[in-house]
Amino acid sequence: MLEEKRKTVTERLASPDIRDEFGLETMDMNMGPQHPAMHGLLRLILELDGETIVRCDPIMGYLHRCQEKIAENRMYPAVIPLTDRLDYFANMHNEHGYCLAVEDLLDVEIPPRAEYIRVLMCELMRIASHIPSIGFLLLELGAFTPILYAFRERERIQDIFEAVTGARMMFHYIRIGGVKADLPPEIPEKIWNYIEGLERRIQPDFIDLIEGNEIFISRTRGVGKMTPEQAVELGLTGPPLRCTGVDFDVRRDYPYSVYPELEFDVITDDAGDVEASYRVRIREVWQSIRIIKQCLEKMPEGEVMADLGRRLRPPEGEGFGRVEGPRGEFAVHVVSDGSDVPYRVHYRDPSFVNMQLLQEIVPGHYLPDIMPIMGLIDPVSGGWDK
Amino acid sequence: MPGLGQGILKGMAITIRRMFEPKITRQYPEYRRELPERSRGMLTVDMDRCIACLQCMRICPDHCISIEQEKRDFDGSGKVRPYAVGFSIDDSRCMYCSLCVEVCPVNCIYHTEEFEVQAYDRLELARQFGERPVDPRRDPIPVRKRRASRAKTVRKEAA
Numbered sequence: 001m002l003e004e005k006r007k008t009v010t011e012r013l014a015s016p017d018i019r020d021e022f023g024l025e026t027m028d029m030n031m032g033p034q035h036p037a038m039h040g041l042l043r044l045i046l047e048l049d050g051e052t053i054v055r056c057d058p059i060m061g062y063l064h065r066c067q068e069k070i071a072e073n074r075m076y077p078a079v080i081p082l083t084d085r086l087d088y089f090a091n092m093h094n095e096h097g098y099c100l101a102v103e104d105l106l107d108v109e110i111p112p113r114a115e116y117i118r119v120l121m122c123e124l125m126r127i128a129s130h131i132p133s134i135g136f137l138l139l140e141l142g143a144f145t146p147i148l149y150a151f152r153e154r155e156r157i158q159d160i161f162e163a164v165t166g167a168r169m170m171f172h173y174i175r176i177g178g179v180k181a182d183l184p185p186e187i188p189e190k191i192w193n194y195i196e197g198l199e200r201r202i203q204p205d206f207i208d209l210i211e212g213n214e215i216f217i218s219r220t221r222g223v224g225k226m227t228p229e230q231a232v233e234l235g236l237t238g239p240p241l242r243c244t245g246v247d248f249d250v251r252r253d254y255p256y257s258v259y260p261e262l263e264f265d266v267i268t269d270d271a272g273d274v275e276a277s278y279r280v281r282i283r284e285v286w287q288s289i290r291i292i293k294q295c296l297e298k299m300p301e302g303e304v305m306a307d308l309g310r311r312l313r314p315p316e317g318e319g320f321g322r323v324e325g326p327r328g329e330f331a332v333h334v335v336s337d338g339s340d341v342p343y344r345v346h347y348r349d350p351s352f353v354n355m356q357l358l359q360e361i362v363p364g365h366y367l368p369d370i371m372p373i374m375g376l377i378d379p380v381s382g383g384w385d386k
Numbered sequence: 387m388p389g390l391g392q393g394i395l396k397g398m399a400i401t402i403r404r405m406f407e408p409k410i411t412r413q414y415p416e417y418r419r420e421l422p423e424r425s426r427g428m429l430t431v432d433m434d435r436c437i438a439c440l441q442c443m444r445i446c447p448d449h450c451i452s453i454e455q456e457k458r459d460f461d462g463s464g465k466v467r468p469y470a471v472g473f474s475i476d477d478s479r480c481m482y483c484s485l486c487v488e489v490c491p492v493n494c495i496y497h498t499e500e501f502e503v504q505a506y507d508r509l510e511l512a513r514q515f516g517e518r519p520v521d522p523r524r525d526p527i528p529v530r531k532r533r534a535s536r537a538k539t540v541r542k543e544a545a
């Protein structure tokens with residue numbers, strides 16, 4: 001169907017005479033960069049044949065901040081607050097990825113308590129990112145209330161983060177060699193209460209409301225359909241990959257931190273469309289809750305920071321760290337030349353890589369389907385533009 | 387279609403239930419939440435304790451701290467100690483990352499609970515703490531120096 005559509009349009013365009021004569025032509029349309037429904041600053045050049053999209057080219061770079069170049073001018077610890085600005089919806093994972101890369105260079109041992117706190121924070125962050133992304137997906141379909149419910153949950157998690165790290169969004173909490181400070185004494189109980197409340201709320205507030213809703217199904221089922229082969233070819237990771245049925249999760253397949261000691265399932269779905277990505281996300285929230293409970297139970301006492309000395313000068317070499325962020329695999333490659341500033345830092349951001357599916361998947365869909373597909377990728381403009 | 391209208395009913399049920407729950411929205415300017423102990427607000431410096439070691443200026447990723455250092459003989463014994471005559475923190479650049487607070491050896495730079503600032507001019511946001519005002523736009527010398535020294539070593543190795 002898609003191939004046909006493309007062919008007919010190409011054939012029609014092949015002969016300019018016909019185009020002039022019958023007025024048959026496709027229309028170019030710009031969507032964004034400032035578009036109320038767009039995730040951040042993204043411009044899509046769409047070629048439309050009637051309501052059907054023939055070509056979709058994402059233009060990125062409206063939020064480019066030279067993150068990688070700036071990192072070459074900052075001391076190793078001073079890069080961490082900048083990584084917070086990459087994917088600002090999942091900053092903990094960015095910090096974790098960067099710290100893993102530098103620790104790989106330094107070859108240090110992290111105190112076990114710090115590892116547990118890191119995982120705990122990352123999983124809370126995953127909940128705080130997945131629930132609003134479901135809210136955004138519904139917002140783009142025209143339902144306004146779920147986003148408020150989603151942000152209510154995120155707000156509660158942010159309150160916890162504020163008490164632990166001191167900031168609501170830009171945490172700067174995970175450090176090279178551990179975490180900044182131990183959890184305040186009242187926080188484990190607060191997290192536990194929140195998690196139990198969320199367990200109670202998630203069914204009526206999200207699952208019951210969304211699953212089975214006709215408008216939701218008719219707008220998302222079969223939209224953005226892709227095969228596992230396509231998803232692998234495009235290099236997708238995270239929920240967009242797992243919703244096609246490919247069983248891949250960095251937490252399990254390339255274990256880091258204390259994930260091998262924790263029990264959790266990797267959620268997959270076979271449908272490979274927008275609805276499946278929603279299902280993967282909401283079920284991953286359950287898994288995160290499971291991980292958080294285990295972390296709180298197993299957390300040992302002790303130090304939270306390894307002693308690395310005042311001035312950090314990693315030996316010459318390369319370090320690599322990868323974490324499973326809410327949007328997919330976030331990886332950092334750090335090259336050191338032996339001085340106290342990195343020689344090169346490269347971020348592989350899932351939003352950027354997953355965005356490729358726009359060019360492949362979108363053609364053949366109707367124009368309003370773009371928004372659910374953006375909800376499937378759930379990109380963050382700080383992430384794709386770096 | 388049996389499912390028709392069910393979505394609306396479900397939604398309304400939640401709406402009605404919500405009506406009897408306490409609201410979580412806060413009316414911000416009137417109602418102010420108590421900030422947690424660790425919360426990071428605007429910075430302030432206790433100039434009496436600052437030993438002008440310039441560590442905070444070096445670590446700051448945004449180069450928002452500018453310090454003018456002077457050697458001073460405090461007690462007339464002929465022993466000179468560095469002294470920060472000018473100290474400015476540019477709040478328009480600061481990202482409240484807390485790195486400067488952590489490196490300070492005498493803990494004289496710290497976060498306050500203030501977080502609301504406004505000014506008509508960007509330069510007004512640079513707060514001066516020392517005896518003499520410093521230009522907050524001054525280029526960060528340490529980074530330039532460091533890059534230059536690195537370039538030198540690279541050149542030396544190449545030669």
Ligand code: SF4
Nearest residue numbers: 446480481483484486
């Ligand atoms: S908090 Fe961070 S950005 Fe602000 S002055 Fe200190 S080091 Fe610089």
Ligand code: SF4
Nearest residue numbers: 436437439440442490
């Ligand atoms: S690190 Fe502390 S003592 Fe040193 S210059 Fe900065 S404020 Fe003063």
